Amino acid sequence: xxxxxxxxxxxxxxxxxxxxxxxxxxxxxxxxxxxxxxxxxxxxxxxxxxxxxxxxxxxxxxxxxxxxxxxxxxxxxxxxxxxxxxxxxxxxxxxxxxxxxxxxxxxxxxxxxxxxxxxxxxxxxxxxxxxxxxxxxxxxxxxxxxxxxxxxxxxxxxxxxxxxxxxxxxxxxxxxxxxxxxxxxxxxxxxxxxxxxxxxxxxxxxxxxxxxxxxxxxxxxxxxxxxxxxxxxxxxxxxxxxxxxxxxxxxxxxxxxxxxxxxxxxxxxxxxxxxxxxxxxxxxxxxxxxxxxxxxxxxxxxxxxxxxxxxxxxxxxxxxxxxxxxxxxxxxxxxxxxxxxxxxxxxxxxxxxxxxxxxxxxxxxxxxxxxxxxxxxxxxxxxxxxxxxxxxxxxxxxxxxxxxxxxxxxxxxxxxxxx
Amino acid sequence: xxxxxxxxxxxxxxxxxxxxxxxxxxxxxxxxxxxxxxxxxxxxxxxxxxxxxxxxxxxxxxxxxxxxxxxxxxxxxxxxxxxxxxxxxxxxxxxxxxxxxxxxxxxxxxxxxxxxxxxxxxxxxxxxxxxxxxxxxxxxxxxxxxxxxxxxxxxxxxxxxxxxxxxxxxxxxxxxxxxxxxxxxxxxxxxxxxxxxxxxxxxxxxxxxxxxxxxxxxxxxxxxxxxxxxxxxxxxxxxxxxxxxxxxxxxxxxxxxxxxxxxxxxxxxxxxxxxxxxxxxxxxxxxxxxxxxxxxxxxxxxxxxxxxxxxxxxxxxxxxxxxxxxxxxxxxxxxxxxxxxxxxxxxxxxxxxxxxxxxxxxxx
Numbered sequence: 019x020x021x022x023x024x025x026x027x028x029x030x031x032x033x034x035x036x037x038x039x040x041x042x043x044x045x046x047x048x049x050x051x052x053x054x055x056x057x058x059x060x061x062x063x064x065x066x067x068x069x070x071x072x073x074x075x076x077x078x079x080x081x082x083x084x085x086x087x088x089x090x091x092x093x094x095x096x097x098x099x100x101x102x103x104x105x106x107x108x109x110x111x112x113x114x115x116x117x118x119x120x121x122x123x124x125x126x127x128x129x130x131x132x133x134x135x136x137x138x139x140x141x142x143x144x145x146x147x148x149x150x151x152x153x154x155x156x157x158x159x160x161x162x163x164x165x166x167x168x169x170x171x172x173x174x175x176x177x178x179x180x181x182x183x184x185x186x187x188x189x190x191x192x193x194x195x196x197x198x199x200x201x202x203x204x205x206x207x208x209x210x211x212x213x214x215x216x217x218x219x220x221x222x223x224x225x226x227x228x229x230x231x232x233x234x235x236x237x238x239x240x241x242x243x244x245x246x247x248x249x250x251x252x253x254x255x256x257x258x259x260x261x262x263x264x265x266x267x268x269x270x271x272x273x274x275x276x277x278x279x280x281x282x283x284x285x286x287x288x289x290x291x292x293x294x295x296x297x298x299x300x301x302x303x304x305x306x307x308x309x310x311x312x313x314x315x316x317x318x319x320x321x322x323x324x325x326x327x328x329x330x331x332x333x334x335x336x337x338x339x340x341x342x343x344x345x346x347x348x349x350x351x352x353x354x355x356x357x358x359x360x361x362x363x364x365x366x367x368x369x370x371x372x373x374x375x376x377x378x379x380x381x382x383x384x385x386x387x388x389x390x391x392x393x394x395x396x397x398x399x400x401x402x403x404x405x406x407x408x409x410x411x412x413x414x415x416x417x418x419x420x421x422x423x424x425x426x427x428x429x430x431x432x433x434x435x436x437x
Numbered sequence: 438x439x440x441x442x443x444x445x446x447x448x449x450x451x452x453x454x455x456x457x458x459x460x461x462x463x464x465x466x467x468x469x470x471x472x473x474x475x476x477x478x479x480x481x482x483x484x485x486x487x488x489x490x491x492x493x494x495x496x497x498x499x500x501x502x503x504x505x506x507x508x509x510x511x512x513x514x515x516x517x518x519x520x521x522x523x524x525x526x527x528x529x530x531x532x533x534x535x536x537x538x539x540x541x542x543x544x545x546x547x548x549x550x551x552x553x554x555x556x557x558x559x560x561x562x563x564x565x566x567x568x569x570x571x572x573x574x575x576x577x578x579x580x581x582x583x584x585x586x587x588x589x590x591x592x593x594x595x596x597x598x599x600x601x602x603x604x605x606x607x608x609x610x611x612x613x614x615x616x617x618x619x620x621x622x623x624x625x626x627x628x629x630x631x632x633x634x635x636x637x638x639x640x641x642x643x644x645x646x647x648x649x650x651x652x653x654x655x656x657x658x659x660x661x662x663x664x665x666x667x668x669x670x671x672x673x674x675x676x677x678x679x680x681x682x683x684x685x686x687x688x689x690x691x692x693x694x695x696x697x698x699x700x701x702x703x704x705x706x707x708x709x710x711x712x713x714x715x716x717x718x719x720x721x722x723x724x725x726x727x728x729x730x731x732x733x734x735x736x737x738x739x740x741x742x743x744x745x746x747x748x749x750x751x752x753x754x755x756x757x758x759x760x761x762x763x764x765x766x767x768x769x770x771x772x773x774x775x776x777x778x779x780x781x782x783x784x785x786x787x788x789x790x791x792x793x794x795x796x797x798x799x800x801x
Contacts, residue, residue: 263619270616277608284605288598295591302584305577308766312773319777 107131108203108218110196113188114145123147124183126192128199130218136210142219148173150223151195157213158202165208166355168201169347170194171340186332190340197344261356268349275342278334285331289324296320458483460539461509464531467542468522469664470551473671474754475522476761478515479660481508487589487652500646504653511657521757552674564676568751574758575669578662585659589652596645607638630797637790644783651779654772658765665761668754675750679743686736693729696722 112127130142151170158167171194202208216226296317303313461480469477485501513532516522527545530538613631617624 266619267616270612270619273612274609274616277605277612280608281602281605284598284602288595288602291591291595291598295588295595298584298588298591302581302588305580305584306766309769309773312770316773316777319780 105133106203106209108199110192110199113192115183122183123149124188124191126195128218136215137219139219144218144221144223146217146223148191148195150217151198153223153227154213154217155198158208158211161211161213162208163358164355165205166348166352167208168198169344169351170198171344172347186336190336194340194344257356257359261353264349264353264356268346271342271346271349275339275346278339278342282331282334285327289327289331292320292324292327296324458505458509460531461512463539463542464528465512466551467527467545467547468516468525469667470547471525471527471545472521474668474750475519475757476661476664476668477522478512478519479657479664480512481505481653482656482660487586487593487656500649504649508653508657520760564673565680567673567676570755571669571672571751575666575673578665578669582659582662582666585655585662589655589659592648592652596648600641600645603638603641605638606634610635610638626797626800630794633790633794633797637787637794640786640790644779644786647779648776651772651776654768658769661761661765665758668758672747672750672754675743675747679740679747682736682740682743686733686740689729689733689736693726693733696726696729 107130109129110126111129113124114127116123116125125145125147128142128144128146130137132140148170152173155167155170158165171191202211202214208214217223220226296319299313299317299320303310303317306313458480465477465480468475481504485498516528522528527542530541534541610631610633613627613634617627617631620627
């Protein structure tokens with residue numbers, strides 16, 4: 019009878035290379051002797067040797083023909099990749115409005131520069147609209163269900179007041195889409211995804227999409243291998259902790275979002291009063307002779323303060339808030355992955371039981387599941403580590419931005435009040 | 438010193454406070470009446486006006502009482518430094534005499550001199566030839582009053598809003614603290630940054646307290662505008678009386694002339710009745726003429742002295758007004774400068790706090 023799986027070591031937010039090879043450390047008794055631990059840590063290719071596939075039958079993405087050593091090098095690099103060693107660069111820019119009979123929409127230019135062999139050309143430039151990005155994300159979720167896919171900016175504009183075609187909205191969206199692609203680019207596995215490749219390179223994406231749809235219906239697979247009905251026995255502490263963390267995290271970010279919005283609102287109200295305040299000094303100046311100059315000076319100062327404050331509020335709205343919301347979305351999708359993980363574990367446990375009951379020596383199925391679980395955990399931990407680092411840097415980035423803005427505001431005051 | 442002791446009297450219990458303020462009022466009234474050509478320094482406000490929400494409008498509030506004390510002290514200093522007013526005996530005894538001061542003031546009978554017509558704020562005197570400078574000045578003082586009170590009102594609203602902005606940042610402090618509890622590497626940074634947010638939120642109290650001082654300086658000149666206006670009105674009144682007296686004199690002269698020559702140029706009831714009911718006897722007419730001539734002489738003398746009074750008034754009033762103008766320009770310039778300095782210091786504090794927070798974040 020197959021033994022119950024050892025509780026996997028709690029890995030915590032470590033970097034990829036610090037983690038022990040899951041296939042090596044987990045109970046090797048359960049694995050077939052044919053599987054040799056390879057230096058490729060999480061390369062799908064090694065598992066492909068055993069003709070494993072994901073429980074739902076989707077073949078694992080093994081399109082990468084890159085040599086294992088170069089991949090290893092890549093994987094061993096710190097997340098703050100040196101520019102010289104990176105071989106894929108993607109940017110989103112140049113939004114343009116398209117007016118058609120049926121609809122009006124915006125497209126963005128997606129530029130790719132690469133030396134990777136997976137790409138036929140070293141450079142690509144295509145135009146994509148939000149729909150296309152959405153499609154890409156869905157495809158990634160389908161094909162890499164154990165990975166955390168970065169979030170997209172919100173599809174629908176909540177406030178009916180916001181203009182979909184306003185400069186600020188388009189720019190905010192562009193930045194978010196750019197970040198989305200860059201995160202995928204930086205990901206050691208996602209960046210090799212076939213759909214991602216097509217997204218970056220195809221002239222006619224719609225044709226490919228249609229083709230994909232047909233294929234899907236042929237195979238008749240369901241994307242979700244979250245098979246309901248399996249009850250989880252015990253969730254490893256580690257994941258329970260992550261779940262809790264994500265809950266609290268989203269909560270706190272939500273609070274910060276509300277606070278920031280409140281501050282912006284208060285600042286705008288303050289601005290309204292300031293706008294009335296300045297001119298009164300001017301009026302007074304008109305009344306006086308000797309004092310008119312200093313009074314006009316004060317009026318002008320206040321005017322400058324108004325401008326600076328306006329800029330501050332704008333910057334906060336455009337740069338600070340979207341990042342917060344993005345992370346909340348991220349947390350949401352992470353939680354979904356956790357749920358899937360739970361399901362996988364549940365399924366595994368159930369199958370294990372079934373096997374035990376059947377008294378069959380068929381470790382293959384459970385092994386599949388366990389390996390899958392391993393991978394989930396690995397990636398999860400890795401990505402969580404990523405996320406922390408990203409959080410760190412991003413927070414630093416936009417806090418600095420906030421600080422810089424406050425500074426700018428304040429320095430403005432200084433310069434201006436010296437009159 | 439004498440001035441200080443009066444000021445400190447304000448710290449005494451409730452009854453003495455109110456009595457004291459009324460004594461200040463009495464002093465000021467006395468000075469206004471006794472020196473109509475002087476722009477008499479104003480008293481601080483009786484009730485708290487132009488408050489923004491955090492400041493209480495309560496007259497018993499210790500902050501308000503303190504600011505009023507400073508205002509009263511300032512009033513006395515102004516009077517003491519005025520070349521004319523400082524020599525007044527009543528003022529001197531206000532500073533030095535404990536009891537019986539009130540009676541002394543009332544004994545001067547200054548209330549009799551006070552022209553009740555001045556109290557009627559909206560009354561206008563139809564003056565034909567006012568000194569143009571005074572008309573302009575009165576216009577200026579009206580405008581000044583209006584603009585300063587507008588300014589003070591908006592400033593109060595601005596302060597209110599600014600208070601709100603700062604205080605909401607305090608919420609950051611709390612949420613950062615809560616967030617730091619679930620973080621590992623980011624925890625410390627968040628926690629200390631949160632602390633700085635609290636500091637930021639708390640700093641607004643002192644900032645706005647200081648700004649009240651600026652508001653008080655403006656308020657002084659708001660009330661000064663009224664004092665200025667009062668001088669203008671006194672001139673108007675004098676001019677009006679003068680013109681009335683001249684008019685009266687002219688009509689008496691006319692009457693006299695008519696009686697003497699027997700021609701009736703102007704309609705008069707007396708003339709009509711005498712025509713209807715019989716002529717006067719020459720003796721009667723002579724008597725009337727004599728009376729009128731006496732009145733005319735009196736009137737002429739009065740007119741002369743009124744003219745003189747008027748001119749003196751204009752001269753000395755204008756001298757004091759010039760002095761006042763210089764004082765005002767100087768004071769307000771300083772007030773504006775110190776306001777700017779306050780703003781700069783507020784900004785510097787802001788920079789400090791945010792720089793500290795930034796550092797905390799960078800250590801995350």
